[in-house]
Amino acid sequence: MTIDPRARVESVDILRGLVMVIMALDHVRDFFSNYGGNPTDAASAPGIIFFTRWITHLCAPTFVFLAGTSIYLQSLRKPRPQLARFLVSRGVWLMVLELVVVSSMLTFHPSTHFFMLQVIWVTGLSMIVMAALIYLPLWAVASFGAALVLIHNAFDWVNPSAMNQVARTVWRLLHQPGVLVPVETGNLWLNLYPLIPWPGIMALGFAFGALLQRPSSTRSRAMLGLGTGSLFIFALLRWTNLYGDPGSWKYQGSGERTLMSFIDVQKYPPSLLFVLVTLGVSLCLMAAFDSWQSRDRFKPLRSILAVYGRVPFFYYVLHFTTIHLAALLMSAALGLDWRWWIRLPPNGGIFAGYPPGWGFSLPIVYLVWLAIVVLCYFPCRWFAGVKQRNNSRWLSYL
Secondary structure, eight states, rough: OOOOTOOOOOHHHHHHHHHHHHHHHHHHHHHHHOSSSOOTTTTSOHHHHHHHHHHGGGGHHHHHHHHHHHHHHHHSOOOOHHHHHHHHHHHHHHHHIIIIIIIIHHSSSSSSSSSEEEEEHHHHHHHHHHHHHSSSSSSHHHHHHHHHHHHHHGGOOOOOGGOHHHHHHHHHHTTTEEEEEOOOTEEEEEESSSSSTTTHHHHHHHGGGGGGGHHHHHHHHHHHHHHHHHHEEEEEEEEHSSSSSSSSSOOSSSHHHHHHHHHOOOTTOOOOHHHHHHHHHOOOOOOOHHHHTOOGHHHHHHHHHHHHHSSSHHHHHHHHHHHHHHHHHHHHTTOOOGGGGGGGTTTTSSGOOOOOOBBBBBBHHHHHHHHHHHHHHHHHHHHHHHHOOOGGGGGGGG
8 A cells, every 4th residue: 555645744844843943943043042162062151052063964864854854755746857857956046045145144244255065955855956856766866865975974084174176065065064265265165065975865755755655653663763773883893993083982081071072973964873863863763653643632742743844944044044133133122133143154143153241041042943943934834825725836945
């Protein structure tokens, strides 16, 4: 027995909605926290700061993985040439929006000299890669994804500083984050999300989509098995310190700090161990959400999370703009330098730190996060309704 390919899989929207909500916590922390150290430094960061940052690691890999799953579900309804054209056009569209909209949203400055390449950029690039991969058999797509995720850490030893400018820029686009254009030119192009291994994560999500065609009870067990298996392999590889992450874990003098060191794995770019632990947790959560579909008592929570999950890009732009605007308005209300939030680094803006006197404790950060998420819910619900009632092609790009 298989599922109707036109039927929407609720657990996909719920999990995507959950990670979008968690993502806002990380961005609110970026704008509002008074903690100036490295939040993932196992040796010095307070535990609550560390785990507040660490839980948000689930967001990017889960988002890209589920984007691949959505592509598979679309492939059941659309001819491959039509889907390939859509993936290329939407991929280019997302890359342009990252440069034009998201960079301006982060700075509130209409600059043509400052660009941040982040998750929207690499999602667009990965969609363009997927436009070619969808013509391959499912096993080949899965093999490509697994190979990219498994092997890319073998190149961690490469040092781009020894390369010429062109080779260094290409390598930073592909594998290592960094500045793409020399700062001396007056431009700042900062790539936080090198391409590899993100198309591999999307390809694995595409292959995972086939599992969603099974009956709910069967696929829930399969999701749980994949999730726990990923976590087991993560723990085994991490324990040995042999492969899978550029950094090794170390005993830190206490159980809590040693655990922090053990799970502190590289996000930029996502190491094999980062992918295993984050997708392992997400797949276990998705298995729980899938089994909840028959339980009415969880329906309100499922419905709320699904709203965010159905309009991910709309929510992404909305929540970043709202957070930035809230920081600006609160600075003005407190009599601080609110103009800081509309300057470019190094003279101001979130990438240059905070205006003098700015910053709040973690409980305030959590309150601001909840307020932002609630504020974003209503426009997201409205836009989800618009997409549901309207079949216009342009809405599929948002």
